[in-house]
Structures are given as structure tokens and as C-alpha cells.
Amino acid sequence: MKEILTQKIKLQSASISLHIRREDLLHPFVSGNKIRKLKYNLLQVKLENQDTILTFGGAFSNHIAAVAFSGKEQGFKTIGIIRGDELSDKILENPTLQFAQNCGMQFEFVSREIYRIKSEIAFLESLKQKFGSFYLIPEGGTNELAIKGCQEILTQTDAEFDYICCSVGTGGTISGIINSSLPHQKILGFPALKGDFLQNEICNFAQNNNWELITDYHFGGYAKVNQELIAFVNQFYKENEIPLDPIYTGKMVFGVMDLINKNYFPENSKILLIHTGGIQGIQGMNNKLKSRQLPTIEFHV
Structure with missing residues (x-):
């Protein structure tokens, strides 16, 4: 820093x-508040011996871009649950998503209706069944460690x-x-x-x-x-x-x-x-x- x-x-x-x-x-x-929010979360990923970070964001999310680059830099796999299933074929038109993809982030595009239930246990369990074990960082990165x-x-x-x-x-x-x-x-x-x-x-x-x-x-x-x-x-x-x-x-x-x-x-x-x-x-x-x-x-x- x-x-x-x-x-x-x-x-x-x-x-x-x-x-x-x-x-x-x-x-x-990974500028501004994103480097602050991710600092202790990234340390926690290592403490828990996780190799994958899953998080959420919109089409131009600073948080998505920051997590993607941090994963690339520190050797973690990253998964982004992106609000708006219509964006799935528009990655090359979106500088933020293109950057995150170039950093190795895997995307899962979901409808806005599904995105609203992103914090519900049943939805998170379905993500675990699909992607396996992961370290969860909320949308925007806000949690106790942030x-x-x-x-x-x-x-x-x-x-x-x-x-x-x-x-x-x-x-x-x-x-x-x-x-x-x-x-x-x-x-x-x-x-x-x-x-x-x-x-x-x-x-x-x-x-x-x-x-x-x-x-x-x-x-x-x-x-x-x-x-x-x-x-x-x-x-x-x-x-x-x-x-x-x-x-x-x-x-x-x-x-x-x-x-x-x-x-x-x-x-x-x-x-x-x-x-x-x-x-x-x-x-x-x-x-x-x-x-x-x-x-x-x-x-x-």
C-alpha cells in the first residue's frame, strides 16, 4: 500500500x-476503500485455507473489479455473482466485467429477482452445491473485517x-x-x-x-x-x-x-x-x- x-x-x-x-x-x-475492506478478509481467506472467494456486484462494481484483481494477485480463484442476466453476452461491452474476467474471475449472471435473495441461506447453499467450498464476501465488501x-x-x-x-x-x-x-x-x-x-x-x-x-x-x-x-x-x-x-x-x-x-x-x-x-x-x-x-x-x- x-x-x-x-x-x-x-x-x-x-x-x-x-x-x-x-x-x-x-x-x-484495488484503490480507495476497497483495499481497506479486503485487507483483513484476504488474510482470513488464508487462515481458513480457502482457495476460492465468492462475492456479488453489479455491472460496473468497484468491488467486483477489486476482488478479481486481488484474487489474481494473491492466487485465489474468484467467482462473481452479477446482477442482471442480460449481461451474460455483453462482457466485452463492459470495461469493468472485461477487466474482472481478464483477472480470472468466473461469472454467474442472475436475474434481478434472484439477486434480491442473495443473502438467503437456501440461495447460498445452492451456490455451494454448484461451486464447492468458498469464502463469502458480501456485496460491497462490508462485514466485520471490512x-x-x-x-x-x-x-x-x-x-x-x-x-x-x-x-x-x-x-x-x-x-x-x-x-x-x-x-x-x-x-x-x-x-x-x-x-x-x-x-x-x-x-x-x-x-x-x-x-x-x-x-x-x-x-x-x-x-x-x-x-x-x-x-x-x-x-x-x-x-x-x-x-x-x-x-x-x-x-x-x-x-x-x-x-x-x-x-x-x-x-x-x-x-x-x-x-x-x-x-x-x-x-x-x-x-x-x-x-x-x-x-x-x-x-x-
Whole structure:
């Protein structure tokens, strides 16, 4: 894992100090929160003498790509249960699935109806009958060992910050940050999905109550974007030379900037943004935007 880099962000407001933790630079293929979530899970695979990892994800899943590369790198067989049986003959049209396949991941494409029961015992037993013994990692990678890894995102040098902000998918990353935060710090999560169900998910793992979900910046729901968000991501890159993915971190940074402009943060606040990676998904998003004749993300990854 590379050395952690924290960069200062240019702001018009002189009373606010804004920095971003470049977790996206930790690894070229297993970047951001994925390397944190997988760290102790991969160790557990070895402890249990397993040779196969099975997990779940969608068509452009950062988690699927990360597990596939980690398996290739560390000598594990990987199986991806992919949401959407219509994707089975479209692998070559999908940069994420193509990457995972090139890393050796075996796919099982299932309908969205079946995917909804992916956590049920009967379905998991059917997977064991089909594939044999495997180490199970949940969708998004969130489990107790993932939380343990995400607790290492914050370091002693981060005590100066009053607010820690991150995007929220399955709730694992923010839970780890909450658990390692200090009493004077407020943790703000920006869900990439609609709905309040994440509140309960985070409560299952978080040990402190110094956190809040800001639910106004999902842009319509998971993987939903609009021209305003794409323009913001492009402008942010021009000003700071920091790429943002439009699914997670881009929405979080947009939200924080908007809150700064609305004077949400007290004067002299010191804010740390956590960049959770996700850059691998930009090519797939650009393909989607082009098909809809919409502006694309302009920087190269």
C-alpha cells in the first residue's frame, strides 16, 4: 500500500480549511476503500485455507473489479455473482466485467429477482452445491473485517479536523471512520442511494454516535447522474487535478461544496474529505453518457 496523501483544496472561503485524503492513490487497481475492506478478509481467506472467494456486484462494481484483481494477485480463484442476466453476452461491452474476467474471475449472471435473495441461506447453499467450498464476501465488501480495515483510514495526524466527510454505499467505510474518530469530530456521510435504510446498517457496526447522513445529494439514486454533476466533476479536476468518480466521491464533494456555500459549517472549520476511489468505473459511465448524447467526464484514467 502506498503512503497516504492528503491534499488541500482551493476554496473562496478563507475561513474554511478543506483537505482530501487520496485513498484513490493507494493501489492502481484495488484503490480507495476497497483495499481497506479486503485487507483483513484476504488474510482470513488464508487462515481458513480457502482457495476460492465468492462475492456479488453489479455491472460496473468497484468491488467486483477489486476482488478479481486481488484474487489474481494473491492466487485465489474468484467467482462473481452479477446482477442482471442480460449481461451474460455483453462482457466485452463492459470495461469493468472485461477487466474482472481478464483477472480470472468466473461469472454467474442472475436475474434481478434472484439477486434480491442473495443473502438467503437456501440461495447460498445452492451456490455451494454448484461451486464447492468458498469464502463469502458480501456485496460491497462490508462485514466485520471490512470495518476493521476501514478503521485504519484515519490516523493520529487527522485529529486537527472537525469534520470527516465520505460517500456511503453499503455503510462499511463510514462505520470504520466513525469507530476510529475522536469525540470532537463530526462524521458526515453522503449516501449515493435513495432511502434511509443505511441508517440501520451503520448502526449495526458504528460504536459512536457522532455521525449524520446528508441525504440531499444522491442525484436521483444509485448510478444516477446529470449534467450539473458531470460539469462539477470536470471543473473540480481542472482546478485541483484530482479525478472524482460520479457515483460516490463526486456526489460527496459536490454536497460538501454546496454546504460550504450555504454556510453549513461554522467559521474556521477544518474539513477532511475521504476519496474512496471508484475511478475504474468512469470509462463505463462515459460509455453510458455517450449513448445518451450527454457530456462526458473529460479527464483520462
